[in-house]
Amino acid sequence: MVSPGILLVDKPAGLTSHDVVARTRRAFGTRKVGHAGTLDPMATGLLVIGIEGATRLLTYIVGADKTYEATIRLGQTTSTDDADGEILTSADTTAWAEVTEGGIAAGVAELTGAISQVPSSVSAIKVDGRRAYDRVRAGEDVVLAARDVTVSRFDVRARRDGDGVIDLDVVVECSSGTYIRSLARDLGAGLGVGGHLTALRRTRVGDFDVADAVGLDDLVGAPTLTPAQAAGRVLPIMDVSAADARDLRHGKRLAGKAVLLEGSLAAAVDEEGELVGIVERRGADLKSAMNMPEVAR
Template sequence: MSAVDGLVLVDKPAGWTSHDVVARLRRLAGTRKVGHAGTLDPMATGVLVVGVNRATRLLTHLVGADKTYRATVRLGQATVTDDAEGEVTQTADPAAVAALTAADVEQALATLRGPIEQVPSAVSAIKVDGQRAYARVRSGEQVALAARPVTVHRLDLLGSRPGDGLLDLDVECDVSSGTYVRALARDLGAALGVGGHLTALRRTRVGPYDLDRCRTLEQLGESFTVLPLAEAARAAFAVRELTADEARTLRFGQRLSPSGLPAPVAAFDPDGTLVALLEDRGDTARSLLVVPTD
């Protein structure tokens, strides 16, 4: 087993599944204990947070982090998958696409900002009667998923490029966990009456981790390094500095006084070692996880 513990921040290449990346890092790290915090579709690129050894225990608490994406939405065509990999199901009259104004686009974008009820893409990994929705779609079924609440904190238009009866929009968004950018593209096209789908997607941030800290698979193959466990936790969570007695108390499975900080709280012993993730429950702070010692 590898002695490495920490997060690997990968700039995922196009054409790779998140599972492909995990498999590659298992070989590089010399351990099977590798997982990721939030899938990226094969066509997407950008930030994929991967945990190695003990850092895999942090991943559950990182999945819910807000994320930032840059994307290209093609107006004038809808597809079965809401992205460029699916069959075109609708093509709008080029005149209708050409008639769209900047004000029309901004008005439609405004309806997608803030707390919204979003119907996930039919080819999502959500399970329907025990089977992934995408598997049902690929077998020819019609899948209708229920809407669920998500928050689009920011959705900005960066530029537009008309051509061949279509209109490509470059956008950037900050979204809550569980938001499907493909579904935003679909709903934007529907709001404008011309259909829409995603042609490019790049995740530029997951919680506190952005592209500037990421490395490509080629770079990791040349020099495999991780973001140490303690440093990763300090960047992602509220921090509580413990006394030696408090650290010992947590390691024995006992509780502390509440911190008043938003959960999860990363608790560190005096030498800077991550001891646990905590949350307040009434008049105590309980462990969400205790990090095993070496």
């Protein structure tokens, strides 16, 4: 019997997130596997994978802040805002006059903080039930609505000047739903030379770090976080008695116990250290927002 858990995987370039899920299914011998946030095939880095009943936790992980390391190429635009697309434009010599160190710093500053961002048209966002990238591949002209995101950190770590291009190595910390390809596109557009993404690596999702992840060759027998351990990284832990755990699992409210909850949600853990589920306020009471499958003992 496969135990529920959260697996951290370091995705290599060239594979889809679905490919990693398929490999995990084979390695763990179960079909019940999902992930908390897609990475494009060109991207590498952290995928948070849920196995068996722990897939129920993914909805509480997917919205966590994230950290990326990326390379932005100034001087060219592409059809996909990244290196997988066709080069559409290249900046001419006169355009580079405005691309000073100060100009780059100002452009980065404008894209830091609370911003409104238009996702790339080849993103996985659904438009009338179909992925935007599928519509683009079918020849449709897709323009997605702007969304509010927060970029809490946007640091340039290194600059390399090439033949008609400048490559910037950057670190970005941002809210869920932020598109690093769009940051590259918008930085280049603001500087008047165009830009796109040439490399992307996700290093953190909430309190999950790629340093703790395993590679695809090490999936068989790979260690996982228990549901209680994983839930404790995204939510406060609330210890509950055996009687309260039983009531929560049976869909009953814990009368008058909302005062025990500091935030809007908490992870209820029983006396055996097992995650009962996620609890929320209902007036003065607590009730389950999500229950984990009960572990047979």
